[in-house]
Amino acid sequence: MKKNIRTAILWVLILAAGLWLLNALFMPKYMSDIPEGALIAEYYKEETGHDVIFIGDCEVYENFSPDLLWREYGLTSYIRGSAQQLIWQSYYLMEETLNYETPKVMVFNVLSMKYGEPQSEAYNRLNLDGMRLSPQKIAAVRASMTEEESLLSYLFPLLRYHSRWNELKGEDLRYLTHRDIVSDSGYLMNVQVRPAENVPTGRPLGDYSFAPVCWDYLDKMADLCEEKGVQLVLIKAPSLYPYWYDQWEEQIEDYAARRGLPYINFLELTDEIGVDFATDTYDSGLHLNLYGAEKLSRWFGQWLTANCPVEDRRGQEDYANIWNEKSAAYAARKARLEAEWSGEDPA
């Protein structure tokens, strides 16, 4: 009898180990392709806390440079952004972040107010697969799932990614147990230049109201930050497209005024910031490139220093050691990407 139990335990352990290994093998690694998918998980490798946390979609992880905020203002910041991050995903990421640290400021980009329902499985995966298992992850998955998805496949990603068996590459083995860092504190660097020309204006909408569920989550964010003593700052990044309607702007302004929250629409400040959409965007105005992101961060760093309880930590050795190292990596990445871009660009 004892022998049977020992045999059973042994094989259950072998089964579990095999499943763990298969999960690791079949999960997309997002190293050479779609690095956006690696952003959320990178946060857990951070060694220090942060004064400022950015939350939101590509309009944060493409438009702000935490490294510049450090170098010029001594601010420690991190971007918990991911592609087409929906507001409930942002909320649960915010809640989860507050389990790890209590920053001084949370910056939330309001573009996702336009999405009142789950959008696509592919984006859900980019946003949620990287989250560590937690009540927040489960809640985020439940809130985000499209009809065809199941919670189980988020808990056991093999159930989703098993069909990759015929597209596994060397990368899948190489990154079985670890990942390279693809961002700079959540910022996904791009040095290419593609000027914004003929930016389309928004076509009229039948209804400009944001969905009630979005307001609920925005309320929850404001309540959570208030409860934790964190300053919530609402922003609209200076991306020319998707179009940001005046009617949306009014609703956010009203909300911010009602809740006593600062709200900055960077689209109205591009001249002041110095963003030039002929040189500061890599995709015709959807996102800023490194040069635009640094200009925007420079302005915002000044604003944060003036308006929020943040501190310059450049003199604090434990921070300085880590952040200077990050700066070096940032500079190296910038140099490498610029070399690649200038090599590619026939001009």
Added chain:
Amino acid sequence: MSFASTQFLAFFGVLFLLYYTVPRRWQWKLLLAGSLFFYWFAGWWCLIYIGVTTVTTWLAARRIDALAREQDAWFQEHKAELSREERKARKAKDRSIRFRWLLGCLLVNFGILAVVKYTNFVIGNLNAAAAALGGGQPLPTLSLVLPMGISFYTFQAMGYLIDVYWGKSPAEESLGRFALFVTFFPQLIQGPISRFGDLSRTLYSEHPWDSRQIAMGVERVLWGLAKKLIVADRLAIPLRALVADPEQYNGVYVLAVIFLYAVQLYADFTGGIDITIGAAQMLGVQVTENFQRPFFSKNAAEYWRRWHITMGTWFRDYLFYPMSVSKPILKLHQKCRNRFGRFGKRISVHTCSIILWFVTGLWHGASWNFIVWGLLNGLVIIISQELEPLYDKFHARFPRLKGSRGWDAVQVLRTFWLMGAIRVLDVYRDVPLTFRQLGTVFTAFRPQVLWDGSFLELGIGMGDWLVAAAGAGTMLACSLLGRREPVRERLSRHSPHLAWGGCVVLIWLTLIFGVYGIGFDATQFIYNQF
């Protein structure tokens, strides 16, 4: 809920744990509750249908049984007072009373089946006939939803009722126990069609934890899931493409449809039955086998003794035999014998065969495809019986052939392709199209598509074809190796590590190569629709 779904795994997991936790005398009650829940999951309204069948059958069987006992008691008491003629008359009268109960119950239950399954088929045919005759307004079709497993549980319940009428089986006294016989969830959706005498032997017993039985059951469930998810559902993808565009996919593609559908249906149906038998085994219940390596049959009759065995024996015992000794058939037999001599004797048997296969076809589905499919099966069996003297002459001339491996292989391959060619009536839209497609094998063969890469444009790539081939090859190997004893029995006897290792590898392989999840929705088991 499909067997190949997480809901079923969760449902069964919970039920299994409870089953071995509750006091053993409650086990069958728990199974009944689980079965009703399983059925309710398909739609609460389904419970009404199965409830009507359960209650009417139980009542009728009880009444028939009680009548038989009362009549027997009365007869024993008054036997001495009655003349031979009176005794005969009395017996006939008693039988007639019991028969009315039987007939009433059969009419109610087959009536329900006929209405929900065949009404729209009849209306469609009436409308087509009226249109052909230049008739007026077509009759509207009804929106009837087929209750899950109705063909299976109706046949199972009616088989029990007839057994009680024949005195082969006692009537079950407890409505709950009888309800469990009808609704027992592992076999509810695709059979096998169990007999009360077989299933009741283990269904209501108290089952202590039996590691070996449970392990064997788990292995069988895993094997069934692997067949369904790795082979059947993978082959369903190119098959759908091949059948959807018959204009493009004719000639040699039709041979591919015959071959692929044979493998897919076998993997799907036997996979489902493996899960049924394995799940029941895990609960200590013995369910009848439904397949016996049918693709190794040497003729059509043998094939039908080895494929969907419980359906075949049901039709044989409850339709063919009673029909063969019925008055009209005996009269026909007499007439034909008088008129046509030796051959005439067989006309009545062949008539019964044709009726049997017509009903078998109809049972499979309300469409001419299935009816023609059934009739063709009957026809092939009749022709092969009639040609037997010819075969005998042939073997007398070539005595070495009979029993040789080569000739056996020829017979096996002939039966496989013949049955396969008839079976494609399941997949093509209508009967004329099926025959046109089969005809193109001779008129537009085009074998080059077998190697010019055309098969890689049917929704699955080379890797998937290789996985399907490896899966089908493994099934074939297990079938060959398991002729005397199932492979899993042999493995477990060698070493428990081999059995455990087999299970673990099966889980890994099914999780990796199974066709499920986003992009592939695990298809329903094909036999669910019957």
